[in-house]
Amino acid sequence: MENIKTEHYDILFGQEAYGQLGTYLNNNGYSKLFILTDSNCYEHCLPYFLSNLPTEVPFEIIEVEPGEENKVLDTCAGVIQTMLELAGDRKSILITVGGGVITDMGGFIASVFMRGIDFINIPTSLLAMVDASVGGKTGVDLNGIKNCIGVFAMPKMLIIDVNYLETLEARQIKAGYAEMLKHGLIFDANYYNYLKDIANVDFGDLQALIHHSVVIKNTVVTQDPKEQGLRKILNFGHTVGHAVESYFLTNESKQTLLHGEAVALGMVVEAFISKELAQLYEQDYLNIKHAIQSIYGVVDLSEDDILNSLEWLKFDKKNYSGNIRCVLLNKIGESVYDIEVSKELIISGLNSYLN
């Protein structure tokens, strides 16, 4: 698989990438290597990673609890304190080995540790491979508000190795797949049309699909790294998705939704709004709804759940001047951004999603 050169770093594919990683580490005078991972990856991914790590740089492993509920400042403080106790300095480098929680949080920790050290991402979930670890968005949540604390910071290297996916649960694979569907919906109709019938997809060549998604994401990010404009399209499904995700995350009576599952729901609702406010054909909306619900089912939402979820919309990073702004589809494969949307229309979209 061909590697991808971004403006700031290389995205390397496959097991042969570790050789380059070792060379990079050995040649850049790092004093120490910190490997940040969670307890799941520690068990399932780290032995393979370490057996493939050809470096002379002394390393330490820092393990945190898994899950979105741990992607918070307190966890960062604990990791930073540990790095300080282990004599981390400004010539240290951090490698994240994990899913989106670890790559998001690890990138943030590296960016603020002693005002910034280098980092490298080794995503181990499908979602992190196709989305979270690419493009330099780092961050943590605050009181359930998603990624409201963070920085834009590019890794020095990114390795995508599908071997990590072998131990991943089907639910996690499906969650990552939602971001791939999103890439198709906003940017590449052929890609979406191939992916939407999941039964016909050739998972034997999942790496090629991941590669295609990364090319799309990188194309968008390169044009607008700090999300002043175009990059917002990567947030399709995320305005409503994040709101529902935050509500579920902070409500003890709810089983936490995976990010990709929330985005799948959000994409249906925002496709509904797209037929109202943008140029999406009703038939395309119905097809999107059918395709996504065939894969993800329907999340059970009471009227109260809907109203409570809407409370989280005010924290969306695309808002300005007090208004909610969505990414919408003009057609499958073509998106627009900064479209003002009313809460009423979002409620209609959620009701259409449920019925």
Place this chain on the structure above:
Amino acid sequence: MENIKTEHYDILFGQEAYGQLGTYLNNNGYSKLFILTDSNCYEHCLPYFLSNLPTEVPFEIIEVEPGEENKVLDTCAGVIQTMLELAGDRKSILITVGGGVITDMGGFIASVFMRGIDFINIPTSLLAMVDASVGGKTGVDLNGIKNCIGVFAMPKMLIIDVNYLETLEARQIKAGYAEMLKHGLIFDANYYNYLKDIANVDFGDLQALIHHSVVIKNTVVTQDPKEQGLRKILNFGHTVGHAVESYFLTNESKQTLLHGEAVALGMVVEAFISKELAQLYEQDYLNIKHAIQSIYGVVDLSEDDILNSLEWLKFDKKNYSGNIRCVLLNKIGESVYDIEVSKELIISGLNSYLN
């Protein structure tokens, strides 16, 4: 007083600067202005600031508790939550009105709020005017370890208005003065020689002295904004100073030292080491010790205090490969950096400081 243009922003002097601030705010499409201050400045500085603020941008004031002990992640989380509740968005701007604690922490909060918004510094203490607010270092402490979490981020504008100093206690003025002495010691012998006899200094033209210090700091920072090399000289006195400051900060039986007071102590100790490891004449060391102790007195340190303070040296950001590195003086006005120093020599320096 002539304004100073840095590579990224302007440093404006005097009361007439607020006109430019208002124009800047009105012309840059900000949705909301957050003013971060502490309860002391809220009382003494904010009425004057607000009466001079000619802007149409809607603003909110966020007040935190004063003091270094509040320059921590928890305070940042509280401020960020408040900004989110007050409908802060990516087009918001934050203005810090306060001393070094507020400018350090406010710059950090702005840099991580929704992955970064603009900020402007209005330093109200002498220390923040000559040092903390200039040069783009932002950050907070963790468990007493100074500024170990932060980013390099430049403000959009900086206003230095000596009117704020009128309500400042003498102890605070003296603390800021230590950083001015430092600027002389590392970079400008004439400046140091003028400042060292504080009885002869013309405080009627304090603004001119502040201006001179800012020119020195800016000259250094411009050559090395991210402290890869030269900028380290601004840390003269800070290796030992930060260690003692952290020990006092985290020890309930100690009255907290102001940052400038700790740096004054550190400069004497590091001048002692300079005569041992660099080319500083013994007589110059004795003169520096005499001058600084005439202004700041001698901080009382027991043998236990010394040993406990030394424990904090391992967290210094200039360390690498496990060794402590100091900025030393070859002579008054000329400094070198990255010099490896043993704990034994630091103990000797502290004992010389005490005797």
